[in-house]
Amino acid sequence: MEITFHGAVREVTGSMHLIESRDNRILLDCGMFQGRRRETNEKNQTLPVDPGTITNVVLSHAHIDHSGRIPILTKNGFNGRVLCTRATADASIYLLKDSAHIQESDADYLNYKTVRSFLSGLNTSGPNKKISKKKLDHIKKELKHEGHRINTEKINELLVKYRLEGVTPLYGIEDAQNALGFFEGYPYRTPMTIGKEAVCTFYEAGHILGSAISILKFHENSRSYTICYTGDIGRFDKPIIKDPALNFFNGDLDIDLMIMESTYGDRIHGPLKDLKPRLKEIFTETFERNGTVIIPAFAYGRTQELLYMIHELYNNREVQRMPIYVDSPLATDITRVFGEHPEVYDSDTHETFLKKGQNPFLFQAVHFVGSVEESMALNREENPHIVIAASGMCEAGRILHHLRHKIHNPRHTILIVGYMAKNTLGCRILDQGEAYEKSGRKGPPPLLKFLNKTYPLNAHVEKLDGFSAHGDRNEMIRFLNRANLRIKKIAVVHGEEDQSLAFAQHLQNEGFPAFVPHPGETIRMDPD
Numbered sequence: 001m002e003i004t005f006h007g008a009v010r011e012v013t014g015s016m017h018l019i020e021s022r023d024n025r026i027l028l029d030c031g032m033f034q035g036r037r038r039e040t041n042e043k044n045q046t047l048p049v050d051p052g053t054i055t056n057v058v059l060s061h062a063h064i065d066h067s068g069r070i071p072i073l074t075k076n077g078f079n080g081r082v083l084c085t086r087a088t089a090d091a092s093i094y095l096l097k098d099s100a101h102i103q104e105s106d107a108d109y110l111n112y113k114t115v116r117s118f119l120s121g122l123n124t125s126g127p128n129k130k131i132s133k134k135k136l137d138h139i140k141k142e143l144k145h146e147g148h149r150i151n152t153e154k155i156n157e158l159l160v161k162y163r164l165e166g167v168t169p170l171y172g173i174e175d176a177q178n179a180l181g182f183f184e185g186y187p188y189r190t191p192m193t194i195g196k197e198a199v200c201t202f203y204e205a206g207h208i209l210g211s212a213i214s215i216l217k218f219h220e221n222s223r224s225y226t227i228c229y230t231g232d233i234g235r236f237d238k239p240i241i242k243d244p245a246l247n248f249f250n251g252d253l254d255i256d257l258m259i260m261e262s263t264y265g266d267r268i269h270g271p272l273k274d275l276k277p278r279l280k281e282i283f284t285e286t287f288e289r290n291g292t293v294i295i296p297a298f299a300y301g302r303t304q305e306l307l308y309m310i311h312e313l314y315n316n317r318e319v320q321r322m323p324i325y326v327d328s329p330l331a332t333d334i335t336r337v338f339g340e341h342p343e344v345y346d347s348d349t350h351e352t353f354l355k356k357g358q359n360p361f362l363f364q365a366v367h368f369v370g371s372v373e374e375s376m377a378l379n380r381e382e383n384p385h386i387v388i389a390a391s392g393m394c395e396a397g398r399i400l401h402h403l404r405h406k407i408h409n410p411r412h413t414i415l416i417v418g419y420m421a422k423n424t425l426g427c428r429i430l431d432q433g434e435a436y437e438k439s440g441r442k443g444p445p446p447l448l449k450f451l452n453k454t455y456p457l458n459a460h461v462e463k464l465d466g467f468s469a470h471g472d473r474n475e476m477i478r479f480l481n482r483a484n485l486r487i488k489k490i491a492v493v494h495g496e497e498d499q500s501l502a503f504a505q506h507l508q509n510e511g512f513p514a515f516v517p518h519p520g521e522t523i524r525m526d527p528d
Helices: 037-045 070-074 086-122 133-142 152-161 173-180 272-288 302-315 329-339 347-352 372-379 399-406 425-438 473-482 497-509
Strands: 002-007 016-020 025-028 056-058 082-085 183-186 192-195 198-204 212-220 223-229 257-261 293-296 324-327 366-368 386-389 413-416 447-450 453-456 460-463 490-493 522-524
Touching (some): 002 490, 056 192, 070 086, 082 086, 082 198, 086 133, 272 293, 272 302, 272 460, 302 324, 324 329, 324 372, 399 447, 425 447, 425 460, 473 497
Parallel strands (some): 082 183, 257 490, 293 386, 324 386, 413 460
Antiparallel strands (some): 016 025, 198 212, 212 223
């Protein structure tokens, strides 16, 4: 039996590992690479495996860096099943369609820019070869519906007419919809057949709603092999879902190979107990200024955790009960999925909310914003409130318009609750905002450019550490030391190279034989 590490190897995104036995080819995840557009497009367009030869896919959870290439797989000859937990199957309905919408929208915008640039070049004049504003406005109007919506049909016609190189989306809404027909959801701790003499059982991973640790058992040539794929491991003692599993069935204890993530393999998170008191402090200070709290947050997981904590604060009357607006259609859909799966909640959630007949995420102060018109009206709201909006790194979506209306006013607070990648607007807000706060807010405020305009960063900027859905180094070591598994070897994946190498060294220091594979590397599971 062989295992090839195709994705999220010495990097974080694009999870994909292939297990090949005599009778089966099982794919662990089929994730999308995320990063710089050109580099990731090249990686995502070509699958390293022939979809028609794959028996089944075992999907650890619904995040796009683990599931995002499944529509490419299913539209290119895959005839198996995508096996996952029930909650993951339900969340994937919305996440894959949203991913497809992003692919189509990005392609439309890039093609619009290509055609606009070409037509502008045809209409330049004078010694400086510049286009007049009137001609440029005419071109833009020709390429859009009603002044703002891209006219895809017209742009595609011009791409063909002038033989311009256009961009094709990786997949569209129809492809995503078709892919969902391959999904089969199973309960945790229920063995299921995934191939000939091959069985898989899901255990709680604690990372996100529906996330699973997969124990895969194969029988080949009178020999049994057991592989544990952790997917992404969550934190202990976080609200809503159960902690990472520590007690596994007796038949699943002897692990020949564990494939383990290392996202924060050399880092330590802030204490979870500090989150709610700090959230209370930030809300109180902002409301005393008669201000609004603007929170860029990921739709899947982070938004629901925030609603849970705010609900607790409101129930305990620890802060003023200001209106809360969730301004993200995707977050609205995913919150509904969370509400439909109380079977995965931890005991604290049952005690705090369910036994009192309360939904953790739906309460009187919460309003889910649907239409663009509602969102625009909310931009102009002057009374104090809380806005949770996509995208988490402030690169796109409705959050930009809330920032545009509030970033210049010192009454308001921008609350950062997640990782901000380099070169994103969220990162610039965090870095420059923190520096301005440390200076005592003396002198002119930093200036930030977005939506084609420059804005002074007068709003307060705060950061809450500890919301990460990934366990840190100590929590992953805790999982290994306290789980009743007997592990022979660990392959360290899903981490930047420095994190993976450091975590492998930590594991070796703890007595676990560990190694970091290279992209595309194949290892053979030889009999003892």
